[in-house]
Amino acid sequence: MNMNAVNSLSPQLDAEKLPPPETPWQEFVRVYKKDRMAIVSSIVLAILVVVGISGKVFTEWVVVFDSEVVRLPDKFLPPLSAPSVDVVPEEDLPILSLYVFGTDELGRDVFARMLQGSFVSLSIGFVAVGISLVVGLFLGGLAGFFGNIKLLKIMTVDTLIMRFTDVMLCIPTFFLILTVVALLPPSIYNIMIVIGLFGWMGTCRFVRAEILALRQQDFVVAAEALGLPKSRIIFRHLIPNAIAPVLVSTTIGVATAILTESALSFLGFGVQPPYATWGNILNDGRGFIFDAPWLFVIPGMAIFVVVLAFNLVGEGLREALNPKLRRR
Amino acid sequence: MDSRVTKGTPLLEVNNLQKYFPVRSGILSKVTASVKAVDDVTFDIMPGETFGLVGESGCGKTTVGRTILRLMEPSGGEAIFEGENIFAMNSKTLRATRRRMQIVFQDPYSSLNPRMTVGSIVGEPLLVHKLAKGQDLTDRVYQLLERVGLSPDHYSRYPHEFSGGQRQRIGIARALALNPKFIVCDEAVSALDVSIQAQIINLLKDLQEEFHLSYLFITHDLNVVQYIAKRIAVMYLGKLAEVAPSETLFENAKHPYTRALLSANPLPDPTMKHERILLTGDVPSPLNPPSGCRFHTRCPEVMEHCKTTEPPLIQIGESGTEHKVWCHLYS
Numbered sequence: 333m334n335m336n337a338v339n340s341l342s343p344q345l346d347a348e349k350l351p352p353p354e355t356p357w358q359e360f361v362r363v364y365k366k367d368r369m370a371i372v373s374s375i376v377l378a379i380l381v382v383v384g385i386s387g388k389v390f391t392e393w394v395v396v397f398d399s400e401v402v403r404l405p406d407k408f409l410p411p412l413s414a415p416s417v418d419v420v421p422e423e424d425l426p427i428l429s430l431y432v433f434g435t436d437e438l439g440r441d442v443f444a445r446m447l448q449g450s451f452v453s454l455s456i457g458f459v460a461v462g463i464s465l466v467v468g469l470f471l472g473g474l475a476g477f478f479g480n481i482k483l484l485k486i487m488t489v490d491t492l493i494m495r496f497t498d499v500m501l502c503i504p505t506f507f508l509i510l511t512v513v514a515l516l517p518p519s520i521y522n523i524m525i526v527i528g529l530f531g532w533m534g535t536c537r538f539v540r541a542e543i544l545a546l547r548q549q550d551f552v553v554a555a556e557a558l559g560l561p562k563s564r565i566i567f568r569h570l571i572p573n574a575i576a577p578v579l580v581s582t583t584i585g586v587a588t589a590i591l592t593e594s595a596l597s598f599l600g601f602g603v604q605p606p607y608a609t610w611g612n613i614l615n616d617g618r619g620f621i622f623d624a625p626w627l628f629v630i631p632g633m634a635i636f637v638v639v640l641a642f643n644l645v646g647e648g649l650r651e652a653l654n655p656k657l658r659r660r
Numbered sequence: 661m662d663s664r665v666t667k668g669t670p671l672l673e674v675n676n677l678q679k680y681f682p683v684r685s686g687i688l689s690k691v692t693a694s695v696k697a698v699d700d701v702t703f704d705i706m707p708g709e710t711f712g713l714v715g716e717s718g719c720g721k722t723t724v725g726r727t728i729l730r731l732m733e734p735s736g737g738e739a740i741f742e743g744e745n746i747f748a749m750n751s752k753t754l755r756a757t758r759r760r761m762q763i764v765f766q767d768p769y770s771s772l773n774p775r776m777t778v779g780s781i782v783g784e785p786l787l788v789h790k791l792a793k794g795q796d797l798t799d800r801v802y803q804l805l806e807r808v809g810l811s812p813d814h815y816s817r818y819p820h821e822f823s824g825g826q827r828q829r830i831g832i833a834r835a836l837a838l839n840p841k842f843i844v845c846d847e848a849v850s851a852l853d854v855s856i857q858a859q860i861i862n863l864l865k866d867l868q869e870e871f872h873l874s875y876l877f878i879t880h881d882l883n884v885v886q887y888i889a890k891r892i893a894v895m896y897l898g899k900l901a902e903v904a905p906s907e908t909l910f911e912n913a914k915h916p917y918t919r920a921l922l923s924a925n926p927l928p929d930p931t932m933k934h935e936r937i938l939l940t941g942d943v944p945s946p947l948n949p950p951s952g953c954r955f956h957t958r959c960p961e962v963m964e965h966c967k968t969t970e971p972p973l974i975q976i977g978e979s980g981t982e983h984k985v986w987c988h989l990y991s
Contacts, residue, residue, distance in 0.1 A: 557758060558785040568773075
């Protein structure tokens with residue numbers, strides 16, 4: 333007993349056995365794998381990305397699926413039905429001679445239109461969230477790190493940015509987007525930018541709160557005491573620790589952006605026909621709910637699945653990236 | 661260790677240190693009051709000495725430590741470190757001076773960046789101050805890890821893989837990396853359990869002898885400070901109450917607050933007779949500290965003029981001894 337006490341005072345013997353080394357990435361993968369819903373959702377999203385890119389490729393560059401061919405004799409065909417070979421010209425026949433998702437009121441192939449729409453939805457989701465992430469990170473980081481600086485002796489940088497964020501949050505975003513989109517030419521890029529520029533407020537608040545909390549942590553004070561330059565403190569100590577929760581909210585933000593675009597297209601303010609998006613396919617199908625239910629079930633389900641998958645992936649990421657929820 | 665105070669020029673001289681936190685209110689955020697966290701604190705630390713700073717929670721101990729290192733901006737006073745006033749330095753000289761003074765924190769869990777390996781945590785200061793790079797850097801980090809009792813296999817591990825005591829060793833290795841002369845130990849062992857505390861204190865003592873370090877040892881644990889410190893300052897509500905060599909303080913405390921503090925200290929021997937001085941009431945708010953002696957609201961030996969006049973500094977015993985007390989009882 334006494335010997336043990338003496339031994340334990342010798343520092344060299346404190347090097348007790350540790351579990352095998354694990355990088356944060358390996359730990360993240362291990363925790364993330366436990367969440368089955370998130371794994372399934374990630375697979376769904378991976379497939380969706382492939383579909384989205386091939387949608388761009390096969391409906392616009394190498395036209396395998398033509399979303400714009402009108403075949404009036406073949407209108408309102410249910411999914412998996414064959415085209416009327418004797419009436420429709422041969423060059424207008426769909427691939428494999430099959431309408432996988434049926435046809436709409438003009439005899440257009442819904443599968444080809446959905447394929448085209450998947451690229452629109454995904455690219456709007458990612459680009460819009462990318463824009464709001466950049467704006468949110470910049471403004472939130474500024475408010476969090478340089479918030480104490482006084483401007484013109486009346487308010488601090490923090491007050492200025494956060495009150496501006498509050499003002500932006502007070503405006504009903506969707507109606508503002510509707511107004512702006514109505515004034516601008518309705519191109520896909522304008523819609524991306526508008527959705528992005530009206531969606532950064534959450535990220536901004538989030539980043540500010542994270543940075544403020546991290547600055548109180550001892551390791552950031554230690555970095556300051558070691559005389560590290562500000563840039564190193566920001567890029568080496570603050571950002572790597574603040575980015576994880578931001579990533580989570582971003583994932584969920586993609587879902588919101590996709591939903592906003594669909595809603596805009598549904599109301600006719602989004603991407604204009606003949607260019608297909610999930611929202612305007614849904615809108616077109618609205619008039620034929622009882623005659624051709626596949627026209628709204630298919631785009632509706634697609635939106636539902638994608639939004640759900642993004643949310644579940646976000647939840648999984650939150651679980652795996654938050655050290656407080658971690659169980660060894 | 662030698663309990664006599666080393667004579668000579670002090671490494672660090674703190675004179676009339678003040679730190680007030682402004683309290684803002686109203687729409688225009690006007691400063692309406694201030695929390696006097698540290699008020700007129702004066703002490704000095706000799707080269708190679710451990711200076712203990714004790715007091716209860718909220719008395720301003722940590723604030724003293726952090727303002728000296730300029731991790732907080734002071735409201736007044738000066739801190740002369742090796743002949744230069746830290747509070748008057750511009751950011752460039754301050755950065756250079758930071759190499760010579762370091763801090764070890766209380767909480768071993770929040771004091772290490774969870775996303776960096778131990779190797780990069782300990783090596784970062786060397787890299788940033790351009791003291792080593794490449795293989796040389798790795799070797800230096802290995803040496804440091806070994807010196808604080810960790811093994812080189814720990815180099816590529818992440819902080820969450822370690823126990824509290826080991827993390828504290830990593831924090832000490834980081835502080836040692838720049839080869840400082842002065843380290844503020846801000847409750848450095850308070851979050852550890854007793855057996856680990858002993859290991860870390862012994863490590864700190866060994867390092868002190870090897871590198872001729874000076875410590876400002878901030879703690880609320882009297883047993884710890886008695887073991888490590890040569891001189892001890894007792895703080896109450898932002899002011900010093902008493903400064904004395906460790907032995908003198910424990911045997912012959914003068915200030916009523918010090919006596920009450922010492923009597924509250926648990927002794928390892930339950931059979932020992934032990935007179936307990938019970939203080940009544942709570943610590944007053946530093947927002948509106950009592951007039952006169954700040955301790956007069958709770959002092960068992962309070963006199964009429966304690967309530968109005970601030971107590972002067974009194975030297976106890978013959979001149980040259982380092983026993984100082986701020987109390988009217990001895991004037």
